[in-house]
Amino acid sequence: MRSVTTPEGTFYNGDCITGSSLIPDNSVDLIITDPPYGIEGDKLHRHYNRDESFVTDGYVEIPADEYETFTKSWILQAERILRPGGSLYIVSGYTHLRHILNALHETTLEEINHIIWRYNFGVFTSRKYVSSHYHILYYTKPGEKRTFNTECRFALSEKDEAGGSLNYQDREDVWIINREYKPGKVKNKNELPGALLSKIIQYSSNEGDLVCDLFLGGFSTGLTAIGLNRRAVGFEISPLMFDARIDEVVTCEPGFLLDTALVAKEPGRTLTRKPWKEDEVALLRARYQELIKTGKTQKEINSILQEEFDRGYWSIAKALKQTGIKTGRKSKEQNTIGSFITRHD
Numbered sequence: 001m002r003s004v005t006t007p008e009g010t011f012y013n014g015d016c017i018t019g020s021s022l023i024p025d026n027s028v029d030l031i032i033t034d035p036p037y038g039i040e041g042d043k044l045h046r047h048y049n050r051d052e053s054f055v056t057d058g059y060v061e062i063p064a065d066e067y068e069t070f071t072k073s074w075i076l077q078a079e080r081i082l083r084p085g086g087s088l089y090i091v092s093g094y095t096h097l098r099h100i101l102n103a104l105h106e107t108t109l110e111e112i113n114h115i116i117w118r119y120n121f122g123v124f125t126s127r128k129y130v131s132s133h134y135h136i137l138y139y140t141k142p143g144e145k146r147t148f149n150t151e152c153r154f155a156l157s158e159k160d161e162a163g164g165s166l167n168y169q170d171r172e173d174v175w176i177i178n179r180e181y182k183p184g185k186v187k188n189k190n191e192l193p194g195a196l197l198s199k200i201i202q203y204s205s206n207e208g209d210l211v212c213d214l215f216l217g218g219f220s221t222g223l224t225a226i227g228l229n230r231r232a233v234g235f236e237i238s239p240l241m242f243d244a245r246i247d248e249v250v251t252c253e254p255g256f257l258l259d260t261a262l263v264a265k266e267p268g269r270t271l272t273r274k275p276w277k278e279d280e281v282a283l284l285r286a287r288y289q290e291l292i293k294t295g296k297t298q299k300e301i302n303s304i305l306q307e308e309f310d311r312g313y314w315s316i317a318k319a320l321k322q323t324g325i326k327t328g329r330k331s332k333e334q335n336t337i338g339s340f341i342t343r344h345d
């Protein structure tokens with residue numbers, strides 16, 4: 001199979017189902033992939049109001065009656081090459097979603113989230129609702145700890161102007177991300193936006209990790225992965241598509257997206273989640289009682305305790321609660337640490 005290798009990755013021009021035998025078992029940290037939709041995608045561009053001469057030819061579609069078998073085959077390969085604890089994100093429309101869900105159900109992969117990606121420029125319809133979303137299925141291979149960088153883009157403490165948590169908003173499972181309009185640039189018919197790919201790559205991998213896309217199309221996954229200092233591997237069956245985009249990947253500067261990627265402004269403490277020992281809880285309680293006499297606010301006290309006990313906010317609040325220090329609603333004589341708890345850590 002024809003391939004191009006750079007220090008950052010290898011890109012194969014061929015079928016990912018047979019070709020993935022070139023990738024060892026359990027070797028990939030993250031798979032992000034956007035398989036053909038089986039809806040005559042090779043004619044998809046006719047729906048979009050844009051200059052057709054810039055849409056790359058050569059998109060290879062899968063006939064609808066072969067979609068089920070095709071899906072089972074590539075998902076088995078994805079399961080094999082993903083490392084335990086690795087993550088898999090599949091972008092899918094709704095037409096053949098059931099085949100993808102069924103195929104995933106037959107594997108050992110476990111569902112983490114079912115994300116809805118809402119985009120602009122939905123396909124125009126006159127007698128039904130305009131379709132403007134895709135499904136993103138986020139799964140993991142069990143066996144080891146999954147990479148999820150909770151505070152990679154917004155620290156838990158970062159708020160918007162109305163006081164809402166930016167971290168919470170960024171981690172909601174409905175994503176509103178616009179498609180990119182790149183006038184005058186060669187593109188795949190339905191290229192994934194860099195903002196969507198960066199988000200997945202930042203949350204679910206670390207620098208140096210290997211990111212795979214079994215259906216490269218316009219190489220958007222490969223480019224974003226290298227741009228964020230990850231390694232990349234992938235397949236594109238169409239020679240036309242491969243040749244149109246490979247040079248961009250080969251010549252891009254590793255890490256070129258790091259300066260512009262969203263990163264937490266106030267990186268917070270990583271929650272340790274280690275169980276509390278009895279003597280530690282006793283110490284915590286004693287220290288809390290000492291601090292409360294100083295007239296500090298509950299927030300300040302929690303902050304000091306986080307530092308001293310190397311724990312997160314919620315962990316401190318929960319352990320104090322176990323010692324009888326009420327963490328529920330504010331009352332006159334009670335301390336109020338965690339009085340605004342709305343979730344469990």
Ligand SMILES: C[S@@+](CC[C@H](N)C(=O)[O-])C[C@H]1O[C@@H](n2cnc3c(N)ncnc32)[C@H](O)[C@@H]1O
Binds near residue numbers: 037058217
């Ligand atoms: C939906 S597009 C991927 C778009 C891509 N995510 C992007 O952002 O440009 C699916 C791609 O899979 C390719 N393809 C179809 N069958 C394939 C196969 N068996 N192996 C590898 N690529 C295949 C198609 O030619 C098409 O480029």
